[in-house]
Amino acid sequence: MNQSQFRGTFRPYVSPRDPCPPILEKTFVLPPQLFTNFQKPGLPQNSPEEALKQGSLWPQFVDGFYREEGIS
Amino acid sequence: MWVYEKKLLYPVEVTTCNPMLAKYLMEQYGGADGELAAALRYMNQRYTVPDKVIGVLTDISTEEFSHLEMLATMIYKLTKDATPEQLEKAGLGAHFVNHGHSLFYENAGGVPFTATYIQSKGDPIADLYEDIAAEEKARATYQWLIDISDDPGVSDALRFLRERENIHSLRFRESVEILKEERDRKKIF
Numbered sequence: 695m696n697q698s699q700f701r702g703t704f705r706p707y708v709s710p711r712d713p714c715p716p717i718l719e720k721t722f723v724l725p726p727q728l729f730t731n732f733q734k735p736g737l738p739q740n741s742p743e744e745a746l747k748q749g750s751l752w753p754q755f756v757d758g759f760y761r762e763e764g765i766s
Numbered sequence: 767m768w769v770y771e772k773k774l775l776y777p778v779e780v781t782t783c784n785p786m787l788a789k790y791l792m793e794q795y796g797g798a799d800g801e802l803a804a805a806l807r808y809m810n811q812r813y814t815v816p817d818k819v820i821g822v823l824t825d826i827s828t829e830e831f832s833h834l835e836m837l838a839t840m841i842y843k844l845t846k847d848a849t850p851e852q853l854e855k856a857g858l859g860a861h862f863v864n865h866g867h868s869l870f871y872e873n874a875g876g877v878p879f880t881a882t883y884i885q886s887k888g889d890p891i892a893d894l895y896e897d898i899a900a901e902e903k904a905r906a907t908y909q910w911l912i913d914i915s916d917d918p919g920v921s922d923a924l925r926f927l928r929e930r931e932n933i934h935s936l937r938f939r940e941s942v943e944i945l946k947e948e949r950d951r952k953k954i955f
């Protein structure tokens with residue numbers, strides 16, 4: 695699964711007087727449904743087992759979320 | 767920092783003595799989808815959204831405060847000379863007992879404003895979609911206010927305010943599109 699295509703980044707303003715070590719780049723989620731205004735028929739499907747595991751019959755709409763991404 | 771101009775964003779003309787209409791206008795003054803909620807929501811969310819959309823939130827929040835001022839003016843004009851009896855007849859008896867002739871942030875049903883009307887989720891897409899929904903709800907509220915208003919001056923101001931909500935909604939939709947362009951930026955560079 696490639697989450698990076700469902701993430702965006704920005705570089706917030708950093709002041710020389712920031713009290714904590716500044717985070718130079720922040721990541722935010724752009725979930726897959728943002729890029730599909732209306733689902734097309736006949737999209738590739740997961741196997742029933744995989745669909746149950748992933749929470750979607752269609753892999754296209756799965757972006758996952760992992761603590762290791764460090765978004766928060 | 768803000769610069770205050772001592773005039774209204776759009777002229778407000780009130781032609782009838784109608785405290786009942788003031789009560790209805792309070793929905794947009796201190797209600798869940800009203801101008802105070804909008805202004806406070808955007809003014810607070812703007813700190814943690816991506817830098818490209820901070821300005822949109824600042825600008826629209828500022829404009830919502832000028833809308834709040836227009837509503838305050840209408841409500842004030844519609845109630846300032848009403849007797850306690852007239853206020854009571856208009857359903858504002860409880861308001862008068864608690865607040866006299868002064869204004870207060872409450873909805874048309876007299877429920878005081880609460881911060882639980884607004885949210886800041888720290889997720890830019892969740893926040894912007896809330897903002898779009900808020901604008902559409904404000905637009906709808908203005909429609910029902912226009913439908914119930916029998917004051918041509920007030921209706922004119924309400925129509926102006928309703929159109930502004932359309933534009934705000936569009937600006938927030940554009941903000942979502944701007945953020946979508948940030949998709950996968952790491953891979954492109």
Ligand SMILES: [Fe+2]
Binds near residue numbers: 931
């Ligand atoms: Fe608005």
